[in-house]
Amino acid sequence: MKKTKGFTLIELMIAILIFAIISVISYRTISALLTTKKIVTDAQEKWGGLAKAISKINNYALRTIPLVVRDENGNLIPSISSKSKLTTNYDAQLEMTISGYIGDNIYGVTTPRRVGFRFINNKLYLINWPVLNRVLSSVPRIDLLLDNVQSFTVQFFYPDMQWHDNWPMVNTSDNNAILDQAALPKAIKITIKMLSGEEIPIQWVLS
Numbered sequence: 001m002k003k004t005k006g007f008t009l010i011e012l013m014i015a016i017l018i019f020a021i022i023s024v025i026s027y028r029t030i031s032a033l034l035t036t037k038k039i040v041t042d043a044q045e046k047w048g049g050l051a052k053a054i055s056k057i058n059n060y061a062l063r064t065i066p067l068v069v070r071d072e073n074g075n076l077i078p079s080i081s082s083k084s085k086l087t088t089n090y091d092a093q094l095e096m097t098i099s100g101y102i103g104d105n106i107y108g109v110t111t112p113r114r115v116g117f118r119f120i121n122n123k124l125y126l127i128n129w130p131v132l133n134r135v136l137s138s139v140p141r142i143d144l145l146l147d148n149v150q151s152f153t154v155q156f157f158y159p160d161m162q163w164h165d166n167w168p169m170v171n172t173s174d175n176n177a178i179l180d181q182a183a184l185p186k187a188i189k190i191t192i193k194m195l196s197g198e199e200i201p202i203q204w205v206l207s
Contacts, residue, residue: 046148046196049146049147050146050194050200053124053145053146053192054200054202056126056145057117057190057202058202058204060096060098060115061096061188061202061204061206062204063098063099064079064080064096064097064098064099064184064206065079065097065098065099065112066079066097066182066183066184067079067097067112067132067182068097068181068182069097069114069132069133069134070133070134071134072134072135072136072138076181077095077114077181078167078168078181078182079096079097079168079181079182079183079184080094080095080096080097080156080167080168080184080185080188081094081095081096081167081168082094082095082154082156082165082166082167083095084165084166086118086120090116090118090127090139090140090142091116091118092116092117092118092125092127093116093117093118093119093152093154094116094117094154094188094190095114095115095116095117095127096114096115096116097112097113097114097132098112098113098114098115099112100112100113111132112132113128113129113130113131113132114128114129114132114140115127115128115129116129116140117145117152117154117190118142119149119151119152122147122148122149122150122195123144123146123147123149124144124145124146124147124149124152124192125142125143125144125145126142126143126144126145127140127141127142128140128141128142128143146192148194148195148196149192149193149194149195150193150194150195151191151192151193152190152191152192152193153165153190153191154188154189154190155188155189155191156169156185156187156188156189157185157186157187157188157189158185158186159186163189167185168180168181168183169183169185184206184207185206185207186205186206186207187203187204187205187206188203188204188206189201189202189203190202190203
């Protein structure tokens, strides 16, 4: 009789065991790589978005000018205004008049405009008004600037060398008497706290 060569049952079981071990190791390696890639991607998106938001805030802050405008009812709006309580869809915790560009290589020629930063439902929005002096049909463009925000606070540096929560500055003897609606604070400080715990202070000097 011819002797047939092949695997014994024990050899076959050992081969299957080795294959199973290699498969488990490969799966765990691939799973770890995918998890690492997701963590890196999420971190890049998070810090990239945060960097863009901070850059945009700083850009607008440096272009703030003492120009008063009017709302749709003809009432004056200060050069910089703050609101702790939002009452309409277009209200913002911080709103300001910014300068335009003249002959800029990228932006071309643009006129001064109003921008605002609105924080609601853990999101920070950028509000762009199409005109300075509004009419009843004026509607701003609203863009998401930053997500997953826990808090957004604004403070203003007064001539008394103290930080205050409101602007324009009011008469200390009469809280309803606004001194100058075109005036700019000495400095503005914004603090953004993320839901993940990071706290980002942004501060710039105006005068």
